[in-house]
Amino acid sequence: MSADIADLVASLAAAAGPDEQIEAYASRGSSTEVRVWRGQVEHFVSAASEGVGVRVVSGGRTGFAYAGTLEADAVAEVLAEARENVAYGTADPDAGVAEPDGVEPVDIELWSDELDRFATADKIELALELERMVLAMDPRIRVDDANYIDGGGEMAVATSTGIVRHRRGNSCHVSVSTLADDGDETQTGFGYSIGDHPGEFDLEWAAREAVERATRLLGAEKPPSERTTVIFDPFVTAQLLSIIGSTLNGEAVVRGRSLFADRVGDIIASELVTLIDDPTDVRAYTATDVDGEGLATRRNVLVDAGRLDHFVQSTYSARRAGVVSTGNGVRGGYSSTPGTGCLALQLVPGARSRDDLIADVDHGVLVQSLSGVHSGVNTVSGDVSVGATGMTIRNGALATPVREFTVASTIQRLLTDVVEVGGDIEWLPSRAAGVSLVVRDVSVSGTS
């Protein structure tokens, strides 16, 4: 190992002059992506990356620069550029780096030695095994790709206000995309499994999901347009939670872009909805003990039995709102400054299985996939309209497959129209956990 990145960021932060604040962030990591197809490795990508980003705040003005390397010359240039960029910012009295807040990071282990030691040949074999399992389950199935993906590394952040944090972590998952054919018709599905290390994967479950998601859609048609009860499956609910989470963002609130501004303390959702952002829960794929600004992460109950309790905050949004950071400074890596956002969302699950939820619905639709989430959701106005596939529900049972339709509502109404939260929480390779969710009075648009 070359330079210690904790030392590197600490020395950058220590370079701050009397009239400036400095935050330095550095990361170094590696990842593996294995894709197999028809029993052979299609590609094997072995990636290593590192970089540094420096934020300088002086007189309320902010400058930032980054470089995708940790070479000493480049690091010095980054600091100089960030300082130069300060001159062009406009003074903002709330700008600044994080301050130590006395909250210690929770003691959670995010590193698996077992994953770190996992051999290359075994990674390939896992992907091949997943492909074989899928193909053996149903003669109508083809595999588009089967993948093993892992990544690991370390990050360090330091500020001239006295924060120095270092963490390391690694993660892995497998995924498979499937095609089911029947005559001229093709439908698609997917499956995945996550674990702290590959020994925790459930390949059988991943394969079965991928097969069933594709084959159950064979013969699908457009449903009639109507307002009806919809059950979102766990994978779909996780996507919806990410959208909802982005509206509970303190920065959007102070910048006048949140539809829930001024609603703290109000009932904004069904009393069945308790929404928590908890990156300290090690079951979450995105669990972390430190946020992008170097503060300890914490468990935040954002919506408590339907009542909006508080927004997630970074240092900047908190200062503007006159509150404290909730440890929700997020960053996409060394090349961007910290923003504000949810880290690991979950809905408090209910008690019943998905089959029990379906059994209670006389007439409705089970939605198993969404499309166009980025183009059909406006988190400022709250409008939601997304493409979907799934199954109709008739008299308490799944009936016929449906595709090429949209489901539409608003974020506000989706929250208040929740009828039940399932007990089937699923941990996904995403920033939100999934659970079945029953919502009434959703607009389904299909035929006429």
Add this chain to the structure above:
Amino acid sequence: MIDGDVLERVLSTATRRGAAFAEVFAEDRRSTGFSFDEGRVDQVTSGRDRGAGVRVVVGDTTGYAHTADLSEASLVAAAEAAAEAAGMGDGAARVIALDGDGPRRHPVGEVRIDPRSIPKDARVDLLRAADDAARAYNPQVVQVSAGVADSRRRILVANTDGLHATDEVTRVLFRVNVVADADGGKQTGYQSMGRTTGWEAFDEYDVAAMGSDAARQAVVKLRARPAPTGAMPVVIARGTGGVLFHEACGHGLEADHIAKDASVYAGRMGELVASELVTLVDNGSMAGEWGALGIDDEGHPTQHNVLIQDGILVDYMWDHLRARDAGRAPSGNGRRESYDCLPMVRMTNTYVLAGPHDPDEIVAATDHGVYIAELGGGSVNTATGDFVFGMREAYLIENGQITEPLREGNLIGNGPQVLADIDMLADDFAMGSPGTCGKDGQGVPVGDGQPTLRVSSMTVGGTAA
């Protein structure tokens, strides 16, 4: 970036396990971005990314490794890692000789005003002009954010076929986002401009007009009513609906999906796959456009590729490996987001040529439907052909007239069906605004364009009864 003799030695190392093909891709990218929010310069960012990736192909297996360090030792290490990843065979390293005396260039367009020569203050002036114009448009405008960015990307590609090519592409981008607020809630407006040119783009585009147009869009939507549900005719304004073709057939014509029989267009060459009105082109050599590039990220010159001619499927888009497997020349569509990614078949500038109709006639001929003045993004499942795209600004058409504004939402359709259902195509072709196309986690800049057109039936994803 890297000397020819170093490249030859790295490629030779990459073939030591018997590779049929190996390639070095190097990239040096510098970018500057200014963001403006709430009436002030929010952030000024500059960045540099530089590195190289080595790809090794043994049989049907590709190995890839990359490094941020362009020294010969690091490149050789990446070559060894890629060779190991690609396969376990043993072979003698081949001697590689690159063509020519130095890398070939195929510049597309020219950069008249280097963005690096523009003072940072001038960028702030542009942002302020857009902000002022948006706020002056209407007192219901409550928030404005804007951004201006430029990048210069130099690439170098060398491979075991002797190919040795380089390119330098400069891009400038401007965007403005507006929030308007009224008793009924908040609405948003957005305008953007992206050119593969130098700063001279701002001679052509008026940023104040973009600011007021984004404000107009947000304010209009304050009185929007819920969009209808169900299937109906849809008219799409010129220069905004290229994303329709990008999703309805563009992705489905990428040769990697075809090779896996994961596209509704596989096996349909020479067949009628669209209305006879439709001629679809992908053209990376279109100077100035957002998806323009001199060579693709495998070193092949970009070119004008006709994909659908008068409704008949005539070609797919190709990268190096798919073209090799098919025994044909690549089409300049092998692209990657950056040096740490494998190339894939990607679109560049994708557009539909003008048709015979008058745009006003198209609206007048539509009794009841939706008029889309501006589309948002979209996505497609190439295997089923089902695709969606968003409408950022849309209106109801009633009795041949454009009437009430509609709230946002997606439309959904099936690619081959929608292409067949294009029943009117106008003579008013225009290119659209800059886009970023995502595929397998990689984003690349793309352009699109089309004339005003009508689809006789698409499903509109609204909430109105």
